[in-house]
Amino acid sequence: MTGIERMRMKSWSLWLCLALAACSGNGSDGRPPVTFGNDADGTPDVVVDPVPAAAPEDVMTSTYWPDATLESGTARISCSFDYEADGEGQKLESLTFFALVDALSPCRDEGRVRVRYDGKIGAGFTALLQRVAAMAERMEIKTRVLDISSTGGHVEEAIRAGDVMANTRWDIWVREDAICHSACVLVLAGGDTRSITGKVGIHRLIRDRSQANSRAELRAELKQVHGDVTEYLERNGGAAALADLMMTVPNRDLRLLTADELKLYGLNGINAAQSDLNRIVVMRRCGKEFVQRRDAFAYAFERECLKDPGEGFEEQSQCGARLSQRFGFPDATCPNDGPMAEAVREATPDRLAKATTKPDGPTAGAATRSR
Template sequence: MRLRWLLPLSCLLAAACSRPPEPATQAAATPVAPPAPRVQRKPQAEIDWSSDVRLEAGDAWIDCSADYHQGDGRPVLSLAYLDLRKTMQDCRATGLMRLRYKGRITPSFAALAERSGKVAGDLGIGKRILDIDSGGGSVEAAMRAGDAIGENDWTIWVRGDSVCHSACVLLLAAGDMRVIVGPVGVHRMIRVKSAATSRRELGEELRKISDDLRNYLERNGASIEVYDLMTTVPNRTLRILTDAELEKFGLSGANPVEDDLDRIRLARTCGTEFLQRRDAFRRAYDAQCVQPADAAHQDVAEINACGLALRQRYGFPDPRCPIDSPMAELDGAVLAIPPVAPPPEPAPATPEAPPAAAAAEHAAGGEDAPAR
């Protein structure tokens, strides 16, 4: 089994973890620092909702639960704003949206990642899971989707019945948390629709995207060795990455860049004692849930169940910081947001109401309001 889920609590330096908390008097005298910045992602491009985009090389479903044994939810039949909003509406109650995708990485998948993240944000759905099963596809589309994933804080799963090959690996680089059971493999990039007739021309084509790829890996905390593999492993073969390689390359567990910034932020908002408990939970989780004697027979669901039971021993979910507690994306009760009253229905046009007034009321309706 290949899985490394290192919760965002591993210490970058041992000394940093053992450092005693600052005295209360000193903290009171020191001005409060502003919140730590998030990972410096590439800003997401503005979405053109007027364009009609359809999935042409895969299928997608949206569910409001992490329990995929109960199914993958509603099929995504349209990427229009209102259609996605209606499909996700019920996820407001759980605060969790799981997007299952099976297919190739294409521009339409990138649009799916961008649009679903945007709509989830508009609905106040703070936890998002990309449940991926893909044999690869376009490198450019994968980077575009990855930037949207990084911008909108996604956990990424590769279940035991799924794969993540070729360009799909770039999605893993962008996730805040990566839970990997199924095989992850890479090989040399190739442009199937290339017009190259010589090695020189093919090299020129690849060189055009090499800088973008290197920058993408760097800003997401992934190793440049991923780029080396994507330019050296023959395309006709597939290099399956080991558990150690996934961890070494920054493709599994907590995103290392996000993890560093999260520790700074959580120390300010939740306290050092919170971080110490998260560290203790991580060690126990890794030993008891990730690497038990029967680990070869586990899948993501069993590992999640083990972790949810284990975290109670460490005082999680924490009443002060429930959403930042370990595995919060799986805990609908913790993430439930206050119920929101449904938007008022637009008043029907009447002879007494001029058309302009009726149009204004219609524009104010929450569900039918245009995307912003």
């Protein structure tokens, strides 16, 4: 048997194992999947994906990826943030290795990719994020934006997808014409920055095929998943209180979160957990004075440069590059650790002269980043 045949056999064996797990009807831990009940229109919020999404990392570094499909939504790939001028992008027909090569190759020179996703949160959604990130890493595409509209789906997959995003450095948009309900809300916690102008809503967890006949039995069923949600929110900079709030809203209803509540629960703007991690790492490398200037830049950036999703993202980057000069960046000691280091390196005097600002704009877009 040749080396290539062995690799194909290994890939097929992995796929078979994953497929058998999916056929059991339960999650990876053997428990029935959990959803957030019904959508606002009364449609059961249940997602069925034939193949679990998360492939082992060593498999994702090869060219033989296990089968996965987007059964519950559609995805489009764009290298532009200006969706009004340039459209939503090319529809992604497949999640295979070479389909992702073709889809992301045009974005290599731009150094950025936007994934527009409309649909449910399920195994295919997690696979989409994992595979786009894996291909973007190969192509050194550092800026990754999830542009999402979703009514919800499986809680477990939302947690897996959020952790994938946290580990592979995504920003998230919920545009004015978009929604993010139910399980989608958990995905927000995984982003580095969250730019939200659309509607974000929550309601109660409910287990598919529940066997509960009393409140006590229902509580026992959901105790574990409530703990999983709480732990997930805490490690990703979200507020544990959000998990408690979810449990107070009947699954047939929907509670929309206000802009103040989104900030309170750690779901909008710059991710606190990632910001603190960046700060700790940079402090070790560059010193306290450097970090203090970097923090001052971040406050000024939020006040002067942030705009609504898709509106003037280029101008936002140029504004940040010009603002960096005011605070003494790039710094000769740590040239690659300053705020918006990539944008500063790419900025030319002509581009900086054309940069525009928008004081007191809503929180949106990426501010500081150490990759």
